[in-house]
Amino acid sequence: MKVYRHLFFDLDHTLWDFETNATETLHQLFHDYELARHGTFTLPQFTARYNEVNHALWRLYQANKIGQQQLRDIRFVRTLTKLGVAEADLPADISARFTSILPHKSAVFPHTHEALNYLKSKGYHLHLITNGFEDVQHIKLASSKLTDYFEEVITSETSGCLKPDPRMFAHALERTEATAAESLMIGDNLECDVLGAYNAGIDQVYFNPGKRRHFVQTTYEISSLDELRTFL
Template sequence: MKTYRHLFFDLDHTLWDFEKNADETLRTLFELHDLGRYGFSVDTFIARYSEVNHALWRLYQANKIDQKALRSIRFTRTLTKLGVPEEEHPADISAQFTDLLPYKSAVFPYTHEVLDYLRDKGYVMHLITNGFQDIQHIKLASSRLTDYFVEVVTSEHIGCLKPDRRIFDHALERAGTTAAESLMIGDNLECDVLGAFNAGIDQVYFNPEKRRHFAQITYEISCLSELKQILQ
């Protein structure tokens, strides 16, 4: 089996459980703004927000909208789709979401156990994330992940998004390593897996929902604990 020294992780949806943390935050906002008075449930609010947010993130990753637009549009569009009159949209709901979300601490099962194992095995670990720079370090601190990672490379700082090869090349340079001795672990087939492949880096596709696909990847796991079998 190939020997790796440096491990590059994605953060959201790979270690930090974005869906669970966003769910908690949206429930808080639903109650804070008494959105139930418009006749929809909190679960409907969350489901509609998730649909809108995922669509806008695809546009953001394609460089078709910027960070400011994504953050503001996702709530105006969600509430409009749910029938809330535009003049009654809470003006501060987007800022409140951004303020509350990064302090949530849910991570995927076995996250700390596996990271402890990998650190004890001598692997040097880093992050490569498309998440917004102003909140990534808060997320890491809130979920007790900060101390595991040597380099935190954000797309916003580099000026390009995964799967752009430049962010992977920059991460390798920052880490002082090569593609041959590196491994990328992430949940997104295009951003993480294809991006790493194009940079010559082996990949682990984290697929907890076991989605069917036809991509050629180095490794695939459905639970982070399986990394122990790959990285012994």
């Protein structure tokens, strides 16, 4: 079995449970801004439409078609107008409130801390490589008690590019003084994490908790983080 020394984790949707944390935040905003008074949508509809809009905007962001601030500025405008809210009635600060509240949520995937403790005990060097925004990723790590596990946190802003761009992985290897042959990428996104790492010559672990069907060949595939100990 191949020997790895450096393990690179994605953060959102891999360790930090973005869906759970975002849903809690959206519920808070729905009630704080009394969005039910508009009478055109329910809380589940608000959450579902936000997720739909946000995912579409993140795909554009990862394709370098929109910027960070543009993503933040328009996601709630687009969500609420699609739900029938007039632009004049849009809460002016709802996007800023979401961005300030969300990173302080602490939900992580099952076995996250146990798996990281195990890997640290085995002497692996643990790092993060994330497309998430620099100003919130460190807050997420602190809120979920993940900071101390990682030696390096590589973000798209510090590297100047986004996964799956091979330059981001090259930057991560240079910053951690690792080689591709001794490195392993663990993430939930087939394009950004798996294919991105593959194109950079790095082995991959596809984290697939929903056991979604796909046709991408990966070095390893797991549906639970505790499965990492079966080959590491």
